Amino acid sequence: MTTIGFIGSGRIGGALAHLAVAAGHDVVLSNSRGPQSLREAVAGLGARASAGTTTEAALAGDLVVVAIPVRAHRQVPVGPLRGRVVIDTLNYDPARQGVVPEIEAGDTAPQLLLQAHLRDAYVVKAFSTVFFRHLPQLARPAGAPDRSAVPIAGDHGPARAAVATLIDSLGFDAYDVGPLAECRRFAPGSPAQLAYLDPDGMFAAPARPASAADLAALLRQVS
Ligand SMILES: NC(=O)c1ccc[n+]([C@@H]2O[C@H](COP(=O)([O-])OP(=O)(O)OC[C@H]3O[C@@H](n4cnc5c(N)ncnc54)[C@H](OP(=O)(O)O)[C@@H]3O)[C@@H](O)[C@H]2O)c1
Numbered sequence: 001m002t003t004i005g006f007i008g009s010g011r012i013g014g015a016l017a018h019l020a021v022a023a024g025h026d027v028v029l030s031n032s033r034g035p036q037s038l039r040e041a042v043a044g045l046g047a048r049a050s051a052g053t054t055t056e057a058a059l060a061g062d063l064v065v066v067a068i069p070v071r072a073h074r075q076v077p078v079g080p081l082r083g084r085v086v087i088d089t090l091n092y093d094p095a096r097q098g099v100v101p102e103i104e105a106g107d108t109a110p111q112l113l114l115q116a117h118l119r120d121a122y123v124v125k126a127f128s129t130v131f132f133r134h135l136p137q138l139a140r141p142a143g144a145p146d147r148s149a150v151p152i153a154g155d156h157g158p159a160r161a162a163v164a165t166l167i168d169s170l171g172f173d174a175y176d177v178g179p180l181a182e183c184r185r186f187a188p189g190s191p192a193q194l195a196y197l198d199p200d201g202m203f204a205a206p207a208r209p210a211s212a213a214d215l216a217a218l219l220r221q222v223s
Pocket of ligand 1: 032037054076090130
């Protein structure tokens, strides 16, 4: 089984950690406040979970999920993630998460920010489109007729394949859109980012499964 490190263990990180443990993976959680602040979260996840510093989580993970507010991206440790596969869940939302000057200045596209910071890591955008409460609602075993697909993008083919394998184990099909810059097609505000939302209830309603074919149609709406 795989060990997954988490840098950021809040809503989306925590939801992914629960799916990972349920799938038989080990998880190492971290945040900015230190491992002792994650004691309760670890206890809730059981024996497959532990907590560490961000560096420890980065070094422990066969894959590392980064799930922090975008404004904190510079605090993600660079050295320990060199050569590693990193799942980037981040969405830029300046009103809620704070402004990032280089994005506002147009120097870096929001979706490329983490890869620009982690130049020598293999960053794959994934799970940025799924509301954390919907993750457990949507997960299904392989082959289930209503299994959902989630889009992924990254510049390194083997890293995308490793993330796709993990995603499959968590209960989803990965839909590979190719290079990292292509994640603009499932960026905040795009049709694909709304794929699992019931238009009548939005975030308050139960998630609506979206197949690979559904997702393909939504992704095509952004040229
Ligand atoms: N919530 C969703 O449904 C959802 C869905 C898709 C994508 N996303 C994206 O995923 C990212 C995380 O969102 P979230 O909703 O999970 O946020 P959240 O619930 O606020 O969790 C953020 C986590 O990051 C940690 N953190 C903050 N600063 C850090 C730092 N410098 N170093 C290490 N850890 C740090 C926080 O813990 P401490 O504050 O204790 O350090 C917390 O564990 C955002 O970019 C968001 O746009 C969210």
